[in-house]
Amino acid sequence: MRSAWLLSAGCVLWVCSLTAAIEPISTSIAVGMAAALTGFLAGYQNMFYYFNECCRPEWISYNKTGLKYDLDTKLYGQHVAGQVILKAVTGFMNNKKPKKPLVLSLHGWTGTGKNFVSQLLAENIYVKGMESSFVHLFTATAHFPHEIHIDTYKTQLQDWIRGNVSICPRSMFIFDEMDKMHPGLIDSIKPYLDFYDNLNGVSYREAIFIFLSNAGGENIVQVALDFWKDGKEREEIQLKHLETALSLSVFNNKNSGFWHTSLIDKNLVDFFVPFLPLEYKHIIQCGLAEMIAKGHSPDKEVVEKMAHDLNYFPKEERVFSMQGCKVIPSRLDFYI
Ligand SMILES: Nc1ncnc2c1ncn2[C@@H]1O[C@H](COP(=O)(O)OP(=O)(O)OP(=O)(O)O)[C@@H](O)[C@H]1O
Numbered sequence: 001m002r003s004a005w006l007l008s009a010g011c012v013l014w015v016c017s018l019t020a021a022i023e024p025i026s027t028s029i030a031v032g033m034a035a036a037l038t039g040f041l042a043g044y045q046n047m048f049y050y051f052n053e054c055c056r057p058e059w060i061s062y063n064k065t066g067l068k069y070d071l072d073t074k075l076y077g078q079h080v081a082g083q084v085i086l087k088a089v090t091g092f093m094n095n096k097k098p099k100k101p102l103v104l105s106l107h108g109w110t111g112t113g114k115n116f117v118s119q120l121l122a123e124n125i126y127v128k129g130m131e132s133s134f135v136h137l138f139t140a141t142a143h144f145p146h147e148i149h150i151d152t153y154k155t156q157l158q159d160w161i162r163g164n165v166s167i168c169p170r171s172m173f174i175f176d177e178m179d180k181m182h183p184g185l186i187d188s189i190k191p192y193l194d195f196y197d198n199l200n201g202v203s204y205r206e207a208i209f210i211f212l213s214n215a216g217g218e219n220i221v222q223v224a225l226d227f228w229k230d231g232k233e234r235e236e237i238q239l240k241h242l243e244t245a246l247s248l249s250v251f252n253n254k255n256s257g258f259w260h261t262s263l264i265d266k267n268l269v270d271f272f273v274p275f276l277p278l279e280y281k282h283i284i285q286c287g288l289a290e291m292i293a294k295g296h297s298p299d300k301e302v303v304e305k306m307a308h309d310l311n312y313f314p315k316e317e318r319v320f321s322m323q324g325c326k327v328i329p330s331r332l333d334f335y336i
């Protein structure tokens with residue numbers, strides 16, 4: 001990650017040193033020569049921008065149509081999450097002067113598409129998608145595994161966020177396994193999510209923070225199950241049916257990192273995004289998409305065989321997939 005930071009800094013510094021280098025050329029040398037040199041340098045600079053990722057519109061620009069298309073065609077069974085994300089992100093990206101960074105909290109059962117949506121988002125804002133040096137993914141158990149080092153983690157994380165946002169205000173920070181994050185660590189990033197004009201000269205208002213967790217997943221499942229039991233269509237589920245249960249459950253759940261913090265208390269999270277548990281038909285869709293991704297022609301029979309062998313709940317009715325679409329890439333290989 002550090003190298004990405006240095007590279008981005010290099011991008012800025014290179015431009016600065018070039019400007020400094022041409023300043024002494026100020027005497028009566030032919031204006032034409034200066035113009036030619038400037039033209040040459042501008043061309044060179046453009047080439048630099050072209051080949052090296054910079055914090056500029058050539059590399060960072062929001063593609064609303066692309067995001068809508070991806071959410072509509074690639075994300076299965078998540079009509080609520082899709083709508084909320086599109087509205088939230090479009091509103092934020094179109095706002096020339098946001099008052100605070102965008103903070104999204106994605107919740108739901110395993111394998112329902114939380115990381116996948118983050119990836120779609122990154123791909124429709126940054127040319128390099130998740131590979132962009134302006135997109136930062138932290139996984140609680142991988143990056144902050146030892147409670148004993150919490151103070152070091154806090155300093156490192158704050159330095160990392162401050163350093164990267166000062167290089168590129170439109171930075172994206174994704175925190176995976178948020179429910180496993182130490183509450184102190186969540187607390188340490190709180191100032192960056194708030195309504196400050198700037199903190200020590202750095203403004204965080206263009207940044208995007210995305211929190212992913214399974215917290216509240218069971219409550220979401222319960223709502224989906226109730227709808228199913230009442231014979232209602234899944235598509236009838238709206239945000240309002242899930243919102244209250246979700247935020248309260250997250251807030252009251254002792255196992256959830258949110259519980260200890262004032263993230264919710266202080267309204268720092270702009271949108272709680274619920275991910276519904278996936279059904280058999282969505283597993284089929286994921287399976288077919290995965291076959292294409294693996295370079296095979298989609299074969300419904302093969303995918304159905306695989307989907308049939310997965311686990312579903314409730315046990316009798318087999319409505320929702322236990323693992324969502326997460327195990328499909330590995331499982332599919334056994335059936336092809
Ligand atoms: N709703 C979905 N629509 C399309 N593909 C999906 C969906 N959910 C999951 N997938 C597929 O399954 C893979 C794994 O899903 P993902 O990592 O996004 O799950 P998750 O919600 O983050 O799960 P966990 O809570 O276990 O981290 C994705 O990369 C994607 O290929």
Ligand SMILES: [Mg+2]
Pocket residue numbers: 114115176212
């Ligand atoms: Mg995940």
